[in-house]
Amino acid sequence: MTTTGPKLTAGPDEFALLDEIWRAVTPDAARRMLIAAVHAFAGKGYHATTTRDIASLAGMSPAAVYIHYRSKEELLFNISLVGHQTSLTLLSSIQGGDAVERLKNAVAAFAGWHAEYHTTARVVQYELGALSREHHAEVAELRRQIEQQMRAYISDGVAEGVFDVPDLKGATLAVLSLCIDVARWYQPSGKRTPDEIGALYADLVLRMVRPTS
Amino acid sequence: MTTTGPKLTAGPDEFALLDEIWRAVTPDAARRMLIAAVHAFAGKGYHATTTRDIASLAGMSPAAVYIHYRSKEELLFNISLVGHQTSLTLLSSIQGGDAVERLKNAVAAFAGWHAEYHTTARVVQYELGALSREHHAEVAELRRQIEQQMRAYISDGVAEGVFDVPDLKGATLAVLSLCIDVARWYQPSGKRTPDEIGALYADLVLRMVRPTS
Numbered sequence: 534m535t536t537t538g539p540k541l542t543a544g545p546d547e548f549a550l551l552d553e554i555w556r557a558v559t560p561d562a563a564r565r566m567l568i569a570a571v572h573a574f575a576g577k578g579y580h581a582t583t584t585r586d587i588a589s590l591a592g593m594s595p596a597a598v599y600i601h602y603r604s605k606e607e608l609l610f611n612i613s614l615v616g617h618q619t620s621l622t623l624l625s626s627i628q629g630g631d632a633v634e635r636l637k638n639a640v641a642a643f644a645g646w647h648a649e650y651h652t653t654a655r656v657v658q659y660e661l662g663a664l665s666r667e668h669h670a671e672v673a674e675l676r677r678q679i680e681q682q683m684r685a686y687i688s689d690g691v692a693e694g695v696f697d698v699p700d701l702k703g704a705t706l707a708v709l710s711l712c713i714d715v716a717r718w719y720q721p722s723g724k725r726t727p728d729e730i731g732a733l734y735a736d737l738v739l740r741m742v743r744p745t746s
Numbered sequence: 747m748t749t750t751g752p753k754l755t756a757g758p759d760e761f762a763l764l765d766e767i768w769r770a771v772t773p774d775a776a777r778r779m780l781i782a783a784v785h786a787f788a789g790k791g792y793h794a795t796t797t798r799d800i801a802s803l804a805g806m807s808p809a810a811v812y813i814h815y816r817s818k819e820e821l822l823f824n825i826s827l828v829g830h831q832t833s834l835t836l837l838s839s840i841q842g843g844d845a846v847e848r849l850k851n852a853v854a855a856f857a858g859w860h861a862e863y864h865t866t867a868r869v870v871q872y873e874l875g876a877l878s879r880e881h882h883a884e885v886a887e888l889r890r891q892i893e894q895q896m897r898a899y900i901s902d903g904v905a906e907g908v909f910d911v912p913d914l915k916g917a918t919l920a921v922l923s924l925c926i927d928v929a930r931w932y933q934p935s936g937k938r939t940p941d942e943i944g945a946l947y948a949d950l951v952l953r954m955v956r957p958t959s
Binding site: 577578579580581655658659699700703704706707710711713714715717718725733734736737740741742743745 | 790791792793794868871872912913916917919920923924926927928930931938946947949950953954955956958
């Protein structure tokens with residue numbers, strides 16, 4: 534019986550992209566280990582991955598991991614932190630004339646991010662339960678900020694009278710969920726680019742919040 | 747350092763619900779093993795779960811597993827098959843007067859299913875890569891049928907002139923993705939019931955496909 538997993542789920546292109554997210558992580562060895570951990574966790578899950586697997590993917594000795602990270606959980610926490618921080622920074626950076634333009638750009642950026650960084654996003658989203666209680670609380674605070682930011686883009690349009698949203702909390706949840714799930718189904722070999730997915734989703738979300746006649 | 751995982755992710759209520767999905771699986775021992783496997787895979791991932799873990803959760807000897815299933819992968823395949831078949835059957839069963847009513851009921855049912863059976867749905871969606879090539883192909887065929895069914899509900903409304911959908915394939919993908927991702931964030935202790943989530947999502951999806959003025 535042949536099996537398609539476990540395996541590394543990203544090609545060299547995403548390796549380069551990942552590098553971009555982690556540019557701020559120093560020294561080089563710590564960055565290399567985080568990137569290796571993302572791929573190991575994505576390939577066979579957090580619980581089945583050993584620090585030895587990660588060290589081997591990073592081309593280092595198992596002992597070298599512990600110079601930079603106290604544990605496997607510490608690696609996951611750092612991945613989760615950087616993943617949430619970069620997507621929150623992107624989401625918060627949207628400027629624009631009116632509420633329609635801002636929500637459109639916010640959804641396009643957030644959905645596109647989850648396509649481009651789908652490997653990281655999968656690890657971040659599906660392994661939340663493996664974080665320690667303290668680390669989970671830190672990440673939950675970032676998730677609240679992401680939720681607040683998206684909700685603000687929607688409620689701005691309600692205040693301006695250009696959106697009609699009977700259930701603001703529910704709509705915000707649905708919009709975030711729609712964008713995040715791109716990470717599950719996106720394949721670099723698929724027909725749509727991250728930008729095309731972003732444009733499609735921006736259109737669909739604007740339809741969701743537009744006043745009904 | 748305390749950690750919140752691995753653990754069983756469902757309470758007794760979902761155990762009863764799971765039983766309902768698997769009513770057709772006989773004998774009892776085979777059904778008990780499938781349910782135990784769902785919880786083990788959901789708790790720490792497919793690759794970190796051993797057949798011994800599954801047997802122990804089911805209250806049976808490790809050797810007993812092999813009477814009913816050739817391998818751990820065979821258990822995952824059966825879970826995936828039943829999960830896809832029951833959601834496809836539900837989706838295909840929608841009857842109704844007009845296209846608006848049918849899409850509304852289809853989305854409510856499909857989103858609600860992913861809330862009720864979130865533990866099973868997570869295993870089914872996140873562990874696809876662990877299926878053998880042959881099993882993956884069988885499951886992919888069911889996924890195509892689910893996609894075709896949802897697309898038919900949308901295109902019916904386009905044909906009747908009540909929906910306006912510039913990108914039918916893209917909208918279908920987004921609607922399915924929105925419903926499936928309910929399994930990721932749904933918590934039985936949360937504020938919305940599966941039925942309420944279904945109703946919210948039905949409304950949001952109808953807004954997505956409604957003609958724009």
